[in-house]
Structures are given as C-alpha cells and as structure tokens.
Amino acid sequence: MGSYKIAVLPGDGIGPEVVAEAVKVLSIVGKKFHHSFDLRYADFGGAAIDSSGVPFPPATQEVCMSSDAVLFGAVGGPKWDTLDPAIRPEKGLLALRKAAGAFANLRPAKLFSELADACYLRPDIVANGIDILVVRELIGDVYFGEPSGIEVRDGERVGFSNMIYAEHEIRRVAEVAFETAMKRGKRLCSVDKANVLAVSRLWREVVTEVAKGYPEVELSHMYVDNAAMQLVRNPAAFDVIVTGNLFGDILSDEAAAITGSIGMLPSASVGGANTPGLYEPVHGSAPDIAGQNLANPVATILSLAMLLRYSLNLSAEADAVEAAVAAVLAKGYRTGDIYRDGMKRVGCTEMGQLICDAV
Numbered sequence: 001m002g003s004y005k006i007a008v009l010p011g012d013g014i015g016p017e018v019v020a021e022a023v024k025v026l027s028i029v030g031k032k033f034h035h036s037f038d039l040r041y042a043d044f045g046g047a048a049i050d051s052s053g054v055p056f057p058p059a060t061q062e063v064c065m066s067s068d069a070v071l072f073g074a075v076g077g078p079k080w081d082t083l084d085p086a087i088r089p090e091k092g093l094l095a096l097r098k099a100a101g102a103f104a105n106l107r108p109a110k111l112f113s114e115l116a117d118a119c120y121l122r123p124d125i126v127a128n129g130i131d132i133l134v135v136r137e138l139i140g141d142v143y144f145g146e147p148s149g150i151e152v153r154d155g156e157r158v159g160f161s162n163m164i165y166a167e168h169e170i171r172r173v174a175e176v177a178f179e180t181a182m183k184r185g186k187r188l189c190s191v192d193k194a195n196v197l198a199v200s201r202l203w204r205e206v207v208t209e210v211a212k213g214y215p216e217v218e219l220s221h222m223y224v225d226n227a228a229m230q231l232v233r234n235p236a237a238f239d240v241i242v243t244g245n246l247f248g249d250i251l252s253d254e255a256a257a258i259t260g261s262i263g264m265l266p267s268a269s270v271g272g273a274n275t276p277g278l279y280e281p282v283h284g285s286a287p288d289i290a291g292q293n294l295a296n297p298v299a300t301i302l303s304l305a306m307l308l309r310y311s312l313n314l315s316a317e318a319d320a321v322e323a324a325v326a327a328v329l330a331k332g333y334r335t336g337d338i339y340r341d342g343m344k345r346v347g348c349t350e351m352g353q354l355i356c357d358a359v
C-alpha cells in the first residue's frame with residue numbers, strides 16, 4: 001500500500017477524453033491494490049494558453065516537478081495554429097520535456113495478437129510478430145538546434161534549422177537503449193544518416209563506443225531511409241531501435257501505423273535525475289475526432305501502465321492494466337480506429353469502462 005502524487009495534464013483535443021478514461025482505470029487500481037493516488041490537475045498546452053497566456057505556466061511546472069510522475073494527453077489544435085510559434089501549445093510539450101530532463105522517449109510498438117487483422121502488412125509478415133521498442137532522443141537535434149530561423153538572403157527568404165548533437169547527449173540516450181535491449185531481445189539497431197550528415201557520423205561513432213560496455217548486445221547500424229523500408233518489409237528483424245529526435249519522430253509514427261492504430265500506442269519519457277517520468281500516448285490531439293467520444297483511450301491507459309511500472313515500481317498493477325486491455329480486445333470490443341466487421345463497436349468512455357471492469 002503506497003501513496004503517490006501524479007500530475008495530470010489533460011491538454012487539448014482528445015487529450016481530456018482519453019486522460020479521463022486512464023484516470024478511471026487508475027482509481028480502480030488504487031481501490032484494488034490499496035494505494036492512494038493524489039491526482040494533481042494542471043492546465044497545459046492550448047488550455048493553458050487560454051487560461052494564462054503561455055503553454056507551460058510556472059504553476060503547472062511546479063505541480064509536475066513535485067510529483068512522482070506526470071500523465072498527460074495531447075496538446076495543440078487549429079484554434080492555436082495561428083499564434084506566434086514561440087507560444088504555440090507544442091512549445092509547452094518541448095518545455096515540459098526539457099524541464100524534466102527527459103532525454104529518452106521509449107515507444108513500444110507491439111502488435112496485440114487480437115488486432116493482427118487490423119495490421120496493414122501482409123499476413124506472412126505479421127505472422128512473425130511485431131514487438132519493437134523505439135528509443136528516441138527527445139531534447140536535442142534539429143528541434144532545438146540554434147541558430148534557426150527564416151531570413152532574407154540575396155533578396156529571397158531562406159529557412160534554416162540546425163541538426164546538432166553533443167557527444168554526451170548521444171552517449172546517455174545510447175546507454176538507455178543498451179540497458180533496455182539487455183532486458184529484451186539483446187538486439188539494438190542504431191539509425192542515422194551517416195552517409196550524408198556529419199552529425200550522424202558522430203552519432204555512429206559514439207554509439208559504437210558505448211557498445212563496448214554491452215558485449216552481450218548485438219549492435220547494428222542502419223540508414224534512416226533503409227530503416228523506414230525495413231520496418232514495413234520485415235519488422236520482426238527489429239528489437240530495440242535507437243535514433244535521434246527527428247528520425248525517431250518519423251520512425252515511431254511508422255512503427256505505430258504498422259501495428260494497426262496510433263490509438264493503441266503508449267510512450268514514456270525518462271532520463272532526468274530526481275525528476276518525474278512523463279507518460280503520454282504517441283498520438284496527438286486529433287482535432288478531427290475531438291469531443292465525439294470516438295477516441296481510443298488504450299494508448300493513454302497503456303501509458304498509465306508504463307507509469308505504474310517505471311516511475312512507481314508497481315509491476316503487478318501495471319500487469320493488471322495490460323492484461324485488462326488484452327482481455328477487452330479478446331472479447332471483441334473495438335473503438336472506431338481499430339474496428340473490423342463482426343466486432344463490437346464502442347466509444348471512448350465505454351472502452352475505458354470495459355477496461356476498468358476487467359481490472
């Protein structure tokens with residue numbers, strides 16, 4: 001029996017809908033396992049811009065940093081797209097990750113056997129199973145590299161962004177990836193573009209150096225274009241993938257897509273010393289389906305399972321949540337994004353309730 005502080009940031013779009021279902025599941029877990037969860041709600045993203053003018057207000061930062069873990073939904077939407085880029089909702093997400101020092105984003109892409117029929121790939125490829133973990137560097141790369149901007153040169157506008165990595169940034173994320181690989185299939189594929197990018201040549205060098213400390217892990221290197229292709233041709237070839245922020249953004253969405261639905265995929269952002277882990281679904285705020293009870297809450301509920309496992313060390317509780325998700329899928333319940341003929345179509349709140357009941 002324990003007592004935990006969880007910061008809850010519902011955010012925008014479908015964020016509040018899917019977070020509400022995860023919170024329902026958390027309260028059932030609390031009752032069943034006799035834990036007390038102190039839920040500390042705070043505004044974030046577009047919701048925070050509306051209430052206080054900035055996407056990650058100091059009050060929200062304080063709530064997050066004094067909590068054991070942070071659970072959040074998604075940020076952004078058309079309402080805020082015309083704002084100055086410096087105060088867009090997405091900037092709040094980058095600032096939160098930076099504040100938490102969360103430099104490693106763990107994105108499992110696992111195909112539930114119940115959803116094999118929803119997978120886009122040929123059955124003979126799917127038969128080998130898909131169970132990949134993408135470790136994406138999260139607080140460096142071209143998203144943060146300065147200088148960046150748009151300026152006029154020789155009478156025309158020129159846009160530039162700087163892809164930059166320091167040795168220590170590569171080393172620490174590589175270490176997380178090797179540690180993770182040790183707990184899984186002991187195969188690590190490092191993805192870069194070393195044939196054309198200087199920054200990637202350094203990436204490859206540093207990852208190769210880190211590998212010396214992990215002789216049991218089989219390390220391979222792959223160019224990002226080839227990795228994008230191999231993910232759809234032979235996903236079973238991958239166990240753990242480690243890559244930079246930009247390539248990881250793209251490859252983890254691709255890995256998401258081949259497992260059937262982006263609505264199924266959780267993520268964890270970890271790494272900071274004495275700072276909370278951040279847990280969020282891989283998907284965005286999905287403004288196209290927001291407010292219609294159509295969103296799949298499973299990605300957020302599985303993110304909650306990762307939170308229980310990694311930040312609170314509650315593995316039996318995490319197992320119970322994951323087993324409940326599998327049980328509900330096995331009974332044929334599906335939200336629209338994973339619906340197939342003959343299945344039972346449910347909305348976001350019904351899916352959440354079914355998972356609660358199964359826990």
Ligand code: ATP
Nearest residue numbers: 076262263283284285286287288289295296297337
């Ligand atoms: P972001 O830039 O925040 O990552 P995005 O533009 O990449 O956002 P998402 O918000 O992830 O896009 O949505 C992409 C598509 O997937 C949309 O059509 C959306 O409706 C769908 N989608 C995303 N999340 C879910 C979910 N939980 N359940 C069902 N469909 C979803």
Ligand code: MG
Nearest residue numbers: 253282283284
């Ligand atoms: Mg996206």
